[in-house]
Amino acid sequence: MTDLATLTRLCPPPDPPMAIRWDAVEARLGMPLPQDYKDLADLYGPGAFDDYLSPYHPHGVTEFVNLIGPMPGRIREQLRRDRERGSHPVPHPPDRLFACGVTDNGEYLFWVTDPAGAPDRWPVAVNEARGPRWFTHEGTLTSFLVGVFRGTVSVPLFPRGLAGPRHRFVPSRPTLWKPGPPVATTSVDTGQIRSWARARGYDVPPRGRVPREVREAWERAHSETAS
Incomplete structure (x- = not known):
């Protein structure tokens, strides 16, 4: 059984599947993409x-989760x-790291794009949100997801409780956004996001995950400030 087939049993996908013009996506990025990721997306x-x-996606509904938007360039800078x-x-050369996902706590997922011409061999790296720790999975993004959800891949940066028999995938709701030129930004730790949110009346827990709507509100506010 393939990793994707295992993932669909753990976490049923929505219907119907998308039809993505991968030739156009890869041309825009200037690099090939792993086949497992294309099948997953x-x-x-x-x-x-x-x-x-949230894996980044060529049709990500905001610039913060869009594979061909500004975030990979900002993070690399x-x-x-x-x-x-x-x-x-940074345990890998930054020019070899391409951001391919993000968590609600602010950890980024990367492809380590080495060798450049063999994307199906790229491992997946995860870095702590503004912290020193990194984790590298010697496998594809899909096998990483399967391992995390089955409990066979333990990522010290992730909260406990991700492994289990049932999982869900929630499709993003489209929102209007205007992609702009890549702008380098400085990410912050979740404590700073919590302080910012509480000052503006958001209800955020003292520990654990920062709610998605709070993180997206913080990112929008700081993106507008940067522009």
């Missing part, structure tokens, strides 16, 4: 697994600065 579309983990300054460890 076709089948599930844009959205989030367990209201926590931040990693370059982190490495140059020595402020946070």
Whole structure:
């Protein structure tokens, strides 16, 4: 059984599947993409697994989860600065890291794009939200998701309780957004997001996941400030 078939048994996809012009997507990115990811994106579309983990998608409904939007470039620029300054460890060359997902706590998922011409061999890396820790999975994005949901891949950066017999995928609701040029931004830890949200009347828990609507509101506010 393939990893995608296992994932669909753990977490049924929505209907119907999407038809994505992958030749146009890859041309815009200037690189090939892993076949497992293309199959995953076709089948599930844009959205989030367990209201926590959102793979980037060519039809992501906001710039913050769009594979061909500005976020991969912004994040890569931040990693370059982190490495140059020595402020946070970056175990892989930043130019070899391409962001392919995000969690509600602010961890980013990356493809380690080495070798460049063999995307089906790219491992998946995860970094702590503005912290020093990294985790690398020597496998595809789909096998990573299967492992996390089955409990065979333990990511110290993720909260407990992601493994289990049942999971859900929630498709994203389209919203209007205007993609702009890539702008380097500095991400912050969840404590700063919680403080910002409480000052504006949001109800946020002191620990655990930052609610999706709070994180997206923070990202929108800081994106507008940067522009």
